[in-house]
Amino acid sequence: MHRARRLGPVLASMLAGVVLASGVLTACEADAKPEPERSAAAPVVPETPANPLPSAAPGTAGPDAARSAWLGKRLREIVDDQRFGDVVNAKTGRRPPAVPNVDVAVIELDDAGRPVAAANTLLSQDHPQGVAVPVTTDLSAPGVRWTHWSNSAWAAKKSTEPLLTGRGGAPLEFMTPYPASVFKLIVAFGVARLADQGGVRYDEVYDYRPRKATCPDGRKPGKHPVSWWLDAMITYSSNTATCALLMMLHERDGIDPMNGALRSLGLTTLRVVDTDPADGGGWSFWGLTMTALDTSRLLLLFTDAPGTLWRTPKGDPVTTEVLSRSSRAVVRKTLQEQGLNQALSTANWCGQDYPAQGIPHRVPTRWTDRATGQVRVEDRRYTGDVRKCADDAEVEFAHKTGLVPSAGADAGIVTALPGAKPRRYVVSVFTNLGCTYVDFVGAYGGQCRYTQKLATLGAAIDALMTTTAGRPTAALSAN
Known part of the structure; x- marks a missing residue:
């Protein structure tokens, strides 16, 4: 008998956590290095002041303010329902010492893949029941002072250094969780840009010869086509493949232009800095930053949606033509796999x-x-026969996960399968709920896994999006 989809009251039983008191995140198994208090290599980035944002360009769909507000209210309720704090330390069984930090964003898309509404909810010690963040027509959240993640500062209820300047007057402050392996979406963007500019070919063989061993998996040379490295980085989150691509970007002057392109697009919280050119390692809380709304916008750039998606802080239209159609297809295929x-x-x-x-x-x-129908992903094995559930699948989820002891994240594009209830949206979530905190002691046999509260969050968001698809805003607002 297939497992029934769990909604409503069950949603209130999942997704909380906390983090280890120290450690720059490197792998699921351990936080290996002391947490830095600051990093000169991760400077505060100046942000271009946001202009009054115009409506979407003629002929394109644009986010509807009323629809976004309604979606924001419902998303906050869903996040609150999960009771993210109701998890336990995997070793001691104790509750987390404070409310976890959770950043969730949803962008509703029309049938063509264009944004029609957007919502962003933040959960933190300042907002233990969540707060719906106002989202502008450019799909940004200028009302938030984003700050760097710190396990020790989170536990001590202290503030950290800002990611961006010029937001001192913003009404909300939020310490954004470490993105874990979801940052590999940024690396994929950097590789795609480099390929579009002729700096690399996907079928080109890249000989990875690290000169150091700061990569999370140590020094593991290899020789593969760039497409192979990219697939390994996304589909099973190979750290070695990620380091290889980062080293290649360093060698071909692709890192600074990649970060600069993200800033120019208005994706100012997305950046990869302070990685080591000698092997592509050196990942840190301070050097790798992402937020849910900016990540959702980045994912839109891998689609084929027509027209203007949003506008930059300078008012320039952003379209999927930021990347070539072929590069978008390459990245999207890895996410689908x-x-x-x-x-x-x-x-x-x-x-x-x-x-x-x-x-x-x-x-x-x-x-x-x-x-057997069991899932095996490289060295990871999952019990159970998934073949009997294949016919029940309703959507394609092209996504990237990230998991370390003090961070759990997921971000992707959801598209209904033929015959299923219509819905199309982008969803991203970042939390400080890694495998330090679980649903009960001994969950997953003690393996490093996510709390199932992330799953019930996903199920509740998906159920919500099946009710919004194709319905006019007035009908939604009446509910």
Whole structure:
């Protein structure tokens, strides 16, 4: 019997956590290095003051203010329902010492993939029941003072240094969680830009010869086509592949232009700095930053949506032509082939009582054993036969997950499968809920996994988006 989709009251039973008291995140197994208090290599980035934003360009869909406000209210309620604080320390069984930090964004899309509404909810010690962040017509949240993540500052209820200047008067302050491996979306963007500019070919063989061992997986040289490295980085989150691509970007002067392009697009909280040119390692809380709304906008750039998606702080239109059609297809295919379906989606455990079902999509066949139906993703194994759930899948979820002891994240594009209830949206979530905090001691046999609250969050958001698709704003607002 297939596991039933869990909504309503069940949603109130999931997604909380905290973080380890120290450690720059490097891998799921351990936080290996002392947490830096500051980093000269991760300067505060000046932000171009936002102009009064015009409506969407003629002929394009634009976010509807009333619809976005309604979506924001519902998203805040969903986040609050999860009771993210109701998790326990995986070793001691104790509750987390404070409300976790959770950053969730949803962008509703029309049938063509254009944004029609956007919402962003933040959960923190300042807002223990969540707060709906006002989102502008350019799909940004200028009312938030984003700050760097720090485990020790979070535990001590202190502030940290800002990510951006010029936001001292913003009404909200939020310490944005470390993105873990979701930052690999930025690396994919950098590789795609480099390919579009002729700096690399996807079929080109890159010989990775690290001169150091600061990569999370140590010094592991390899020689593969760039497309192979990219697939390994996204589909099963290979740290070695990520370091190889970062080293390649360093060698070909692609890092600074990548960060500069993100800033010019208005994606000012997305950046990869202070990585080591000698091997692509050196990842840190201070050097890798992302927020949910900016990540959702980045994902839009990998689609084929027509027209203006949003406008830059200078008022220039942003379209998917930022990347070539071929590069968008390459990145999107890797996201569609994701093997680590274990956060907003729990498809790798489909049909089991635990964890709860998340976004209802199927596991790509490349990861499923034909004889047993069990999922194997490189060295990761999942119990259960997922084949019997394949027919129940309702959507495609092209996404990237990230998990370390003190951070859990997921971000992707959801598209209804033929015959399923219509919905199309982008969703991103960043939390400080890594595998330090779990649903109960011994969950997943003690392996480093996500709290199932991320899955119930995903299921609730997906259920909401099935009710909004195709309905006019007036009808939604009446509810």
